[in-house]
Amino acid sequence: MTATANPMRGEAVLVVAGVPRLLRPSFTALVAAEEELGPLFALVERAGEGQLRLTEMAALFWHCLADQHSVSRGLVGEAVTSQGLATCAKPLRTLLGQILQGAG
Secondary structure, eight states: OOOOOOGGGTOEEEEETTEEEEEOOOHHHHHHHHHHHOOHHHHHHHHHTTOOOHHHHHHHHHHHBTTGGGSOHHHHHHHHHHHHHHHHHHHHHHHHHHHHHOOO
16 A cells, blocks of 8 residues: 655655555644644744754654554654655655644
């Protein structure tokens, strides 16, 4: 199954364990991320200042996984470290843009 992101919904794709996984920033996912990471606006500000931590990025990705139950959180962290920050910046920008702008 190939993950296909709908950019109009702020969705992105992250390859985890060799499989493209859909990241969907739903209200439920963002509330869960906020419960763990603190206010999302502060998260966006830290990212803009280059102060976003690797653990915060992995946590946001994990909370936004459309099929979260099929992937462990540890695998998401490994995907971030193995692909590097440059590769992960694109899905991160998409999610952060959705947090700031909402649906178009």
